[in-house]
Amino acid sequence: MDEAKTDGFKPNIVAIVCNWCTYIAADTAGVARMKYSPYVRIVRVMCSGRVDPQMVLWAFRHGADGVLICGCHPGDCHYKEGNYKAYRRYILLKRMVKQMGIDERRLRLEWISAGEAPRVKEVFNSFAEEIRSLGPLKLPVEAGSHE
């Protein structure tokens, strides 16, 4: 990260990623010692189709400044079509977060295949940079327990 650009704000970013593609690409990026923004935290699910819109809203509610969803490229889903479902939900979800007063750029969906380790770095960096430039979300953080 560019030293001059961070100006103290460390964005809170959650990346909910598919087990079969992005999680493996992230492992490979690690093995290749690619350096990327430390503000993106990976949470693994089996498929981007598992990403319940509530998870995303939950993340915003609990202090995320940005949420990234990563899945397999269209046509490459390990479960045939989970990523299409993720995409459909994403389109609706974008509209919804906007209505809630959250800048829609704070939610992003990206396809990263298992072979695309360099893209992990690229996408994580660019998303972190975007969130940094948008500044903190400043939603009141929910203190209650889960469920």
Added chain:
Amino acid sequence: MVDEPRIGVYVCHCGRNIAGVVNVAEVAEYASKLPGVVVARDYMFMCSQGGQQLIQDDIRKYRLNRIVVASCSPNLHEKTFRRAAKGAGLNPYNVHMANIREQVAWVTEDPEEATEKAKALVRGAVERVKHHEPLEEKKVPVKDKVLIVGAGIAGISAALVCANAGKTVYLVEKEPSIGGMMARFDKTFPTLDCASCILTPKMNEVASHPNIKLLTYSEVVDVEGYVGNFKVKIRKKPRYIKEDLCIGCGDCVEACVFKNPRFYPKPDEWSLGLKRRKPIYIPFPQAVPRVAVIDPEACVYLKYGKCAQTCVKACSRNAIDFTQKEEIIDVEVGAIILATGYKTLDLRKLPQYGYGKYPNVYSAPEVEVLLNASGPTGGEVVLRDGRKPESIAIIHCVGSRDEKYKKYCSRICCMAALKLAHLLHERTGAEIYEFYIDMRAFGKGYEEFYRRVAGEGVHLIRGKVSEITDAALTPEEEGKLIVRVEDTLAGAIRRIPVDMVVLMPALEPAVGSRELAKLFGVSVDENSWFMERHPKLAPVASLTDGVFLAGCAQGPKDIPDSVMQAEGAAGQALALIDKGYVELEPNIAYVDEEKCSGCRICVGLCPFGAIEFDEERGKARIVEALCKGCGTCAASCPSAAIQQNLFKDQQVMAEIKGVLAAMRGG
């Protein structure tokens, strides 16, 4: 939460791998203060015997019921720690890993940031594991049959190992004959063994083996199921020849109405278009099965419905059957081996080398065929213009190690080029020039082979060829192909006129391998080769359980390496089958009937048809045997009545909340 959590957190140093960047003691200290954590420690190597012992002792001593291990990727050691927990009487699914090596230490420059991120991931894991519950692995019996896709040297080798172990093997090959690329070679490096002398016996063994069901001219069209229980649909194209009757005498081919070789309707596939073939043909003399095949796109009768049918009259066994239709064959197998091989780069993408423009520029596979005694010239090296070459240039790394085409080394070209140099010199007496960037002679006997060929008077010129041209500057260059190269050892630009140019093209995945990857659910790497589970320690397994990789489908390989991987894959497949059952990750979905309103949204969403609707009770039901654990239904249920084991809403959301809480300085 099922019970009061008593969590043990174990932060691994992984030598200097993690501890060199992350302050592991600080992370452990941080973890020890999190609610629910009874004990938190850091340790040099958690995966070692000592590390595992530590966990087991703590489980007993502190009555721990949840374990968090912060170390490497769960893809490497999740099984290790689950086993350790189980050894101490804890349910293995009460263990969760935080990946602070691949996701933190190795990708973060700043140690403070790395430590903060590690804390966040640990907190996420701690919060998550509180919601874990004991689960039972599902044991499923395994079908004792193997499917092998691709019958080149890799597929053949794997098939023979499995078949000799007594297993039924379905060997599927899309061409009319098995043998693959190797069947085109005359000799193999570094021993200069006759390729067909070592391959043909194996091909024949495949053909006659009682355990091998050979399906040539066939392709896999659908795959269902999971490890141990795959259901595969295979389409067998019609040959228009009854395989059981044909003895491969070739009388029909002889009798076909096409008589003049120049007007044969199709370029011959086996000889890569160096000659043409009739509509009815036997792919090559050693073909297995040695059965004729009729090409419906070229056969006059099949195309126009009218022909003298001289072939039918010539066949003494009445083997020709124009009414044959494609067949769909269903098989059930426990393990799959993909051995679909490679193709060579389209040389027209490098117009500076003049392939396709200058007739005397050849690709290496074409020269292999040209040298082959069964080839169009009977092994004579004659140029397309009928001349015998007096000087030949062989160019390495055409498209390999090249940012514009393939970044990788194609591994086989250096040795194959030396082999061709030797053979071409032997057959023609021509002066041979080899243009290489680096000579890579890494295998057993390879360096010796390089020395040998170098000693035979081949001109070895180090430098990347910039162009092949017919624009002559001097009288000596007239009528020749001029190789322009920077000779980096002599430090000069050279122009070398030759009669023949051989390009060593980069290897790339075989046609259709992308589609095949989707079909079998295997991942591909950045160059579209099938991806192995781990580049060093699991080079034979794919990322999909029960699907193994062999030969060039996984990356460029020479014959010895292909055979090694194939026999390795066969071993893995046998190990899987002989165990008799598999334990499936219990990450399947289940329905909480109390919450289910019977809306049926989930039913249509399941890609595997694993959700049934119980009309009587008005509830959805998961068919466990069909559920693959993607979680799509869980994400879509409006009443949160469907949950996915190991990825329950509470678990994932607790993890999200955990990583965020730590980041906010909590």
Added chain:
Amino acid sequence: MKYAYYPGCTMKTSYPHVEKSILALAKHLGVNLQEIEDWNCCGAAEVVNISMEASLILPARVLSLASRISDKVLVPCTECLYNLKRTLITLEERPSLREKIVGALEKKGLKWKPVKIYHPIDMVIKDIGVEKIKEMGKERLKGLRVVPYYGCLLTRPWGDDHPLYPTSMDEIFEALGAEIVDYPLKTKCCGAALTASGDERGLSLTYHLLREAKRRKADVIVVPCTLCQFNLEVFQNRIKERWGEDVSIPVLYFTQLLGLALGLGEEELGVDKLLVPFKMPERRGGK
């Protein structure tokens, strides 16, 4: 379609007749060219040897001025094309340099806004389309053997075409009915400024290009660069003196031959000013 037009020094001083062809063709194709006001030299091949920054600020100023007119700038000289593209890419890739150069521009009241850089060939292919050209051309070049010569800088290091074996001009003139001569030297150097020093090595490069075109029985060489045109045209006599070989062949700039093929007159395309005269092929059948 509106372009900022950057003619460059050579075009203005030595090749006004080629410039005529560019303007005439643009008009014919309905392209609006607006010459950049107060443009400056791109720095040619020399400035970069003295100062990297100076070699960037010159094209940067041109691009900045161009961005006021359109998001596309038309550059008929390949040396200018190279310098403008180099600046665009350098400023994109090296933030520290960008800061400096943009700062310098801003001091003079200029804004930095990247624009697309087009050679007339790009304009024809991307904005007009080969299909359209084919329709307009009515195969007027039928019977003409054309060597499309691309030179060093058009495709290297940046361009949409194959860097070593480009085919964009081949496609255009083939669509116009011409017979394209297979010309393996299509991206070889023309001698560039080396010919001016009287060095024989420079001249020999020009010689090889001309000789190969002659040997392949070409009627005309078409070039995308005025320096190439200069070298190939001007030294034909000297080459004959030195090597005793007749290499006389007309050399046309891209827009000149394209203009003729689209039915424009010789005079308005400056074809009458060529050193080696060029005649269009006789049309057979009177149509």
